[in-house]
Amino acid sequence: MHSISLFNWIMWIISILIFADSSSSSSVCKCTNQTLCNVIPAPDKVVLGFSLRFDNYKLYDWSRINTIVPFSKDRQIPMEFICYAHSYGASVLIPPIVSKDIILNVSRHSEAVTDILKDVQKNFADGVNFDFEQPLTADESKLYTMLVAKTRVALLTINTAYQVSVDAAWSPDCIDLRCYDYIGLSKASDYLVIMAYDEQSQMAGPPCYAKANSPYNQTLSGIESYLKSGINSSLLVLGLPWYGYIYTCLSFDNERCQIEEKIFRNSQCSDSAGRQLPYSYFMKVIQNDAIRKWDSDSVSPYINVENMNSTQQMWYDDPLSLGFKYELARSLELRGIGFWNIDLMDYSNTLLNKLMRNEMWETIDVFLN
Ligand SMILES: *[C@@H]1O[C@H](CO)[C@@H](O)[C@H](O)[C@H]1NC(C)=O
Numbered sequence: 517m518h519s520i521s522l523f524n525w526i527m528w529i530i531s532i533l534i535f536a537d538s539s540s541s542s543s544v545c546k547c548t549n550q551t552l553c554n555v556i557p558a559p560d561k562v563v564l565g566f567s568l569r570f571d572n573y574k575l576y577d578w579s580r581i582n583t584i585v586p587f588s589k590d591r592q593i594p595m596e597f598i599c600y601a602h603s604y605g606a607s608v609l610i611p612p613i614v615s616k617d618i619i620l621n622v623s624r625h626s627e628a629v630t631d632i633l634k635d636v637q638k639n640f641a642d643g644v645n646f647d648f649e650q651p652l653t654a655d656e657s658k659l660y661t662m663l664v665a666k667t668r669v670a671l672l673t674i675n676t677a678y679q680v681s682v683d684a685a686w687s688p689d690c691i692d693l694r695c696y697d698y699i700g701l702s703k704a705s706d707y708l709v710i711m712a713y714d715e716q717s718q719m720a721g722p723p724c725y726a727k728a729n730s731p732y733n734q735t736l737s738g739i740e741s742y743l744k745s746g747i748n749s750s751l752l753v754l755g756l757p758w759y760g761y762i763y764t765c766l767s768f769d770n771e772r773c774q775i776e777e778k779i780f781r782n783s784q785c786s787d788s789a790g791r792q793l794p795y796s797y798f799m800k801v802i803q804n805d806a807i808r809k810w811d812s813d814s815v816s817p818y819i820n821v822e823n824m825n826s827t828q829q830m831w832y833d834d835p836l837s838l839g840f841k842y843e844l845a846r847s848l849e850l851r852g853i854g855f856w857n858i859d860l861m862d863y864s865n866t867l868l869n870k871l872m873r874n875e876m877w878e879t880i881d882v883f884l885n
C-alpha cells in the first residue's frame with residue numbers, strides 16, 4: 517500500500533537534480549580556508565556527541581570525537597563552529613524537524629525533504645541525524661522509513677559523502693510504542709544510534725522502584741535484539757548517557773527506593789517519576805561528601821541522600837560504568853559510541869572540572885583501542 521512506483525521515483529530524482537542545480541550556487545562558504553566547507557563522509561569508527569550549545573566546543577576533545585549533532589534551540593549553526601569541527605575532520609549532522617503529521621502524509625514528504633536539503637546546504641553540514649521519537653504503529657513506521665530513504669537519496673544525489681543517521685530506542689521491540697522498522701531504517705541510513713538511556717521509561721510494577729538509567733544487562737539485551745533482527749554491527753552506534761536521574765523515595769528499605777507511580781505510554785511505573793540532571797550535578801553532590809555506591813546488577817553508580825523527611829536516590833553514569841559499556845561496543849564490533857550529551861559536563865575553568873572532563877574524554881579510548 518505504501519510502495520511508490522518507479523515512475524514516482526524517477527520524477528523524484530529529476531526534481532532533486534533540478535533543485536541541487538539551482539541551489540548549489542546560492543550558499544557562500546565563510547570559512548577562511550574554503551576546503552573546510554567540504555562535506556565529510558561517515559567515519560569508519562564513530563564517536564558521536566550530541567550537543568546543546570555553541571559556547572563550549574573549543575574545549576571538546578576533538579582528538580577523540582568525530583561527529584557532532586547539535587540540538588541548539590534556534591537551529592542556527594554558527595559558521596565558525598562548522599569551520600572549527602571540519603578543521604579537525606569532524607562531521608556535523610543536523611537534526612531535522614519531522615513531525616508525525618509530515619511522516620504520515622506522503623504528499624508532504626517532498627517539501628519536507630527539500631527543506632532538509634536546504635538546511636544542510638545552507639549550514640555546510642555533513643548530513644542529518646533523525647531524532648523522531650513519537651509512537652508509531654508498524655504500518656505507520658513504513659512511512660517514516662520512506663521519508664528517511666527519500667532524504668538520503670536526495671542528499672546522495674547532491675553529494676555522495678552526505679551522511680544520514682537515525683536515533684533508535686534502546687531495544688527494537690516497540691519500546692515506548694515506537695514500533696519502528698529498524699531494518700528498513702538501517703538500510704536507509706549510514707548507521708542507527710541506539711539510545712541506551714531512559715531505559716526505565718517502562719518499568720515493571722507497581723510497586724515502582726528507582727533504577728539505573730542505562731543498566732549494563734538491559735543495554736546488552738537491547739543490542740543483542742538489534743543484532744538478532746539481522747542488523748549488522750557496523751550499522752549500530754551505542755548512544756550512552758552523560759546524565760542521570762534523581763528520585764524522591766516514598767519509602768527506603770535495604771537500598772531500595774520506592775517511587776511514585778507515573779504512567780508513561782501504557783506503563784504504570786516510569787522514570788518520569790524522577791528528574792534528569794547532568795553528570796556535573798552528581799559530581800558536585802559527591803564533592804559535597806555524599807557517598808558514591810555501586811550496584812553490581814546494573815553495573816552503575818548511585819547515591820543516597822538523606823533529607824530531613826525523605827531519602828533521595830540518584831542514578832547516573834560515570835567513567836567506570838560508561839567504560840564497561842564502551843568495552844561492550846568494542847567487543848561486539850559496533851560502528852561507534854555516542855553521548856547524550858557532551859554539554860552536560862562542567863566546562864568552567866577549575867582544576868577539578870578539567871580533571872573530570874579529562875577522565876570522561878579519556879574513557880572513550882576503551883572503545884577506540
Ligand atoms: C585547509 O584545510 C585543509 C583541511 O583541513 C587542510 O588540509 C589544508 O592544509 C588547509 N589549507 C590551508 C592553506 O590552511
Ligand SMILES: *[C@@H]1O[C@H](CO)[C@@H](O)[C@H](O)[C@H]1NC(C)=O
Pocket residue numbers: 621623624
Ligand atoms: C496531506 O497534505 C496535503 C498537502 O499539504 C494536504 O492538502 C492534505 O489535506 C493532507 N492530508 C491529510 C490527511 O492531512
Ligand SMILES: *[C@@H]1O[C@H](CO)[C@@H](O)[C@H](O)[C@H]1NC(C)=O
Pocket residue numbers: 748749750
Ligand atoms: C557486516 O558489515 C561488515 C562491514 O561492512 C562486512 O564486512 C560484513 O561482511 C558484514 N556482515 C554481515 C553478516 O553481513
Ligand SMILES: *[C@@H]1O[C@H](CO)[C@@H](O)[C@H](O)[C@H]1NC(C)=O
Pocket residue numbers: 733812813814
Ligand atoms: C544482570 O546481571 C546480574 C549480575 O551479573 C545478574 O545477576 C542478573 O541476573 C542479570 N539480569 C538480567 C535481567 O539479565
Ligand SMILES: *[C@@H]1O[C@H](CO)[C@@H](O)[C@H](O)[C@H]1NC(C)=O
Pocket residue numbers: 824825
Ligand atoms: C518535613 O515534615 C514536616 C512535618 O510534616 C514539615 O513541617 C516540614 O516542612 C518538612 N520539611 C521538608 C524539608 O520537607
